[in-house]
Amino acid sequence: MTRLLRVLGAQDGETRFVGGCVRDTLLDIEVNDVDLATRLLPEEVVTRLQAAGIKAVPTGLAHGTVTAVTNGQPVEVTTLRRDVVTDGRRATVAFTSEWRDDAARRDFTINALSADPSTLEVYDYFGGTADLEARRVRFIGDPLTRIAEDHLRILRFFRFHARFGVSEPDREGLEACTRRANDLMALSRERIADELLKLLGLPDPGTTLRLMIDRGILRPVLPEIGDPGTLERLIEAERRAGIAPNPLRRLAALLPADPDVAAAIAARLRLSKQATKRLVSAARRELAPPFILAYAIGADEAVDRFLLAGEASPELAALQAWQRPRLPIGGGDLIRLGLEAGPAVARAIRAVETEWAEAGFPSDRQQVREIARRHVDRALAGDAKG
Structure with missing residues (x-):
């Protein structure tokens, strides 16, 4: 330097x-x-x-x-x-x-x-x-003029207040942002998404988001956002579980628990395929035993759902770091055990996988082979009855 x-x-x-x-x-x-x-x-x-x-x-x-x-x-x-x-x-x-x-x-x-x-x-x-x-965020000069120059400054005002501000935001700036909230509609959705996710990624943006919602700041571009209570509870659950903030998880907390709504908003904000998948998964909210859920949908997505449900178990930190195991056998093994290639193999492998997961994902191949043998025998017995 x-x-x-x-x-x-x-x-x-x-x-x-x-x-x-x-x-x-x-x-x-x-x-x-x-x-x-x-x-x-x-x-x-x-x-x-x-x-x-x-x-x-x-x-x-x-x-x-x-x-x-x-x-x-x-x-x-x-x-x-x-x-x-x-x-x-x-x-x-x-x-x-x-x-x-x-x-x-x-x-x-x-x-x-x-x-x-x-x-x-x-x-x-x-x-x-x-x-x-x-610890005050204040526009240079007239706030309305500065917003007219760049509408994104509305969102930046709240992000910087959430990061640096204490107490109430600057009154003149807040009133200007409220009056000009409709200006956000002129911005590209990518710029809005980038700024909103930066805000949501801060340690504790809950109070600021509540103020933005009360003031109708996001209504012109994200009318689906509602009660910030779920976000505030999520932030508390993250803190108790020792899990780092994730802006997509927090965005899901602001939205209805509806995968179709989440998918529509992801498309509107031009989110990546990976980000869209995570947001939609979080919107589903269904739970299962932690590691079985993580096996089915991914560790990060499973952690999202538990935190959104208000769960804050220390087990979540271990779940987040968990590496998805691989089923030690495949369809060829079932064929060698007597099944004919076709739909029966796919059904049996799903049944084996379910029992294997419920047993705690044992790595011992002989134990898994015994599970497979049972499901193959059931499939063959069913075929014989048919």
Whole structure:
């Protein structure tokens, strides 16, 4: 990082730490991503990186962003910008050399901080440090104007409040988000899903989600979301069981226990096939003995269902780490025991699998063979009677 900063002229005031890494450092929170802002134009950034032998990935040149890869770690380097035209979904930008102009286009005061890498001096143009001390999320300037520039800021307001805020959210920001909730309909469902799942993945978003539901924030895009009580009970069950939060599980808690509704919402939010499968499975809610259920639908899906039912047994942590065993015999073994190939083999193997699971998934092949022998004999006896 020191070399990268030197190449980008940080010692001459050309480049600063910016945004979340500054915010989180001031809050004494672990920093996961480091972002840099620079007065240098994107082409100059690329030229300097390449001359220094640092990999430069032009991830968003039109918007001023170059990703520098140093010691295997990506660092986003973005040229200072100001908004020229915004329509609620995207912005046309122009490059600038003014740090305040770049800070002014950010959403919240706590995200507009920058820091000099050489002196560690923090630059705060809009009262972000005071808001950090108060654990308050506040829009820069007029909230309605900032929402009109980018409608996603409605959801970001609540996510950042759930993560950093204490007590009640900023009143002016809350009222603006409530008034403009219908603006969310103009956003792509992928952006909505990404922001909502980030919110649901926070340690305890329950109070914030209740506020959003009471205010009708999600109604324009997810009218199916109802009583947040199930989510609050789920969060408590996760805590008691020592299970990490999962945003899809928590989304299921906000929805009716209806697989068809879950599938429709997954399609609306453009969720992946894997995410859709998990959300639909959670909506089914049916339970069985823990390891038998995990064998049938998968360990993660089984844990989802038990937690959604309010179960918080320590056994769930073991269930989550459980590896699905494999039935030690197959259809060929049943044929060798006397069954004819065909539907009877499939029926018998399902019966063997059920008894094997109920017996605790024994790995001893002879024990499983004895189970199989019984079911083959029953099948043959049934055929003889027929």
